[in-house]
Amino acid sequence: MSVIRPMVGRDTADFWAGVQAHELRVPQCNACGTRRFPPGPACRSCEALDQGHVVAxxxxxxxxxxxxxxxxxxxxxxxxxxxxxxxxxxxxxxxxxxxxxxxxxxxxxxxxxxxxxxxxxxxxxxxxxxxxx
CATH class of the missing domain: 2.40.50 (OB fold (Dihydrolipoamide Acetyltransferase, E2P))
Known part of the structure; x- marks a missing residue:
């Protein structure tokens, strides 16, 4: 029996690439430094689109x-x-x-x-x- 596979899209690809590399990546805004989860297209604090991550x-x-x-x-x-x-x-x-x-x-x-x-x-x-x- 197979497992249910996660949906990987533009906003979550970096997270899942990290998991594949055995890293837990937390999205972080490169403009204001706000961390958040789950991943999304823009910062919830400053609305910047420049998103990076930190390894948790x-x-x-x-x-x-x-x-x-x-x-x-x-x-x-x-x-x-x-x-x-x-x-x-x-x-x-x-x-x-x-x-x-x-x-x-x-x-x-x-x-x-x-x-x-x-x-x-x-x-x-x-x-x-x-x-x-």
Whole structure:
């Protein structure tokens, strides 16, 4: 069974290229320095179109989460833990938390990004409990 592949477009191509290289890229405005996620065509603060990125540390904490129990998702085993992660870089990102039981996940839990190479063309970011903090 195959996994659902993300839609890659003009605004998200740099993010997904980073993931393929095992980097977590956070979009940053080259004009005013505002960071944001998800990627978009223009800065929400100053409306500049000159967008770059910073490579994130890959560390964050659980801001909120859900446990997906139904319906089935192609390529995934249920339950799936999905968290809204507060990154050290000041943005929030949604992602799958792996190797954490659905009754163990908690708001404030420290996480670190990891990268799952699905095949030669697809790498996905996943989050794991950060035991070092």
């Amino acid at each position: 540390s890959g560390r964050g904490t659980v801001f909120s989460y859900v446990v997906h129990r139904h319906p089935p998702v192609p390529g995934k085993e249920l339950p799936i833990v999905i968290a809204l992660v507060d990154l050290e870089e000041g943005v929030r990102m949604v992602g799958e938390v792996v190797d954490v039981a659905d009754d163990e996940i908690a708001i404030g839990m420290p996480l670190r990004v990891d990268f799952r190479d699905v095949d030669d063309e697809l790498t996905l970011p996943v989050w794991r409990k950060d035991e070092s903090r």
